[in-house]
Amino acid sequence: MRLSPLYVSVHATEPDVRIRLLKNPRAGQILEQLRWFQERRLQIHAQVVVCPGINDGIHLERTLLDLAQFYTGDLPAVASTAVVPVGLTRFRPQEDELISVTGEKAREVIAQVQRLQEKFKHQLGSTFAWLADEWFLIAREELPTESDYGDYPQIGNGVGSIRLFLKQFQTAATERLPKGLEIPRRGTWVVGNAVEKAFEPVVERFNAVAGLEINMVALSSDYWGQEITVTGLLTGQDLLKGLTGKDLGEMILLPGLMLKHGDTRFLDDMTVAEVADQLKTPIIPVNGVEELIDGAIGNRE
Structure with a gap:
């Protein structure tokens, strides 16, 4: 052992x-x-x-x-x-x-x-x-x-988790992102506001694809009482407060680390389905850079 x-x-x-x-x-x-x-x-x-x-x-x-x-x-x-x-x-x-x-x-x-x-x-x-x-x-x-x-x-x-993510994204984007989409697509990627600046290159790379528009919304957590929040601590209530009334496009790309392991519940026990229903927008949970890219271009419907 x-x-x-x-x-x-x-x-x-x-x-x-x-x-x-x-x-x-x-x-x-x-x-x-x-x-x-x-x-x-x-x-x-x-x-x-x-x-x-x-x-x-x-x-x-x-x-x-x-x-x-x-x-x-x-x-x-x-x-x-x-x-x-x-x-x-x-x-x-x-x-x-x-x-x-x-x-x-x-x-x-x-x-x-x-x-x-x-x-x-x-x-x-x-x-x-x-x-x-x-x-x-x-x-x-x-x-x-x-x-x-x-x-x-x-x-x-x-x-080093952010640098590693950016490196993995760059590699996967070269392999998986097309030059353009036949059917235009627009959506929202939700992250914690702690990583907003660091992830700007990811959004720029997405939006370099003709016909694709991904908007990043960076939120803090009122639920936890934090002004600066990492992505994994955002809750369903935080999403409802931060996204209600916004033009979210066709879908929301949701980092899977916001959810309890092996579950579809946030840390506040709201479910993905409940949040999607209240926002009237489909939510696509994504784990890792490949799922993020596939969700953005419509390969994870």
Whole structure:
């Protein structure tokens, strides 16, 4: 049985900070636990969720430097670390001490981690600490280039997922998008407003097809109480609020990650059929770039 690599939520290596975050008196033993993994040649990928005022600043730097000490030998105990911004909703307990990540804080963390990345590249031969895409979306800064992500070791934590999507779309569009449609087609692609700027090239490529018009509508989530929202957190209620009264064309292209796994329900338990009925527009759930393209040109009716 293969036990590693494992994915471990570290968040902080200083005992008092980690205990404060996890509300667990044993949480301060993380470095001892990592040494246990190292002795047994077991490997992990670490995650650090940055909570402003608690584990940011000097605490974040201490955590990344501590974790980097385990990047040694032919099988590093800590293979990589993802640095992720805390995501908050209106449903969280008011006494949890957490505050949202602002654009200013995002820019501060990006600069701090990028300085450490250069140090790690020089000392370890690896970027080691990777910034989740959300940092750049919140900061309204350009995403790193595709080459900066290497072999995407932290894709599961949203590190490089947008660049990978754009790369996959470009490849699939070359193979699947025609120069023009015999029957004109117009529709709406719904996404979270966090990715609006990043996905503009996708819309431009669609609309370069003669007879095809795809409009991107980027929404935030009133349901979760968020001003900046990733696509996967949009709910049926958010779609109704954001799309009602708009000219949506012939169909709505709906990213499947808005839906519960293997289900047609949004996170608020509204169904695709209910939302489509109220908007009086067919909804086409799409998973991945190929389904998105096929839905846009009418191959997924």
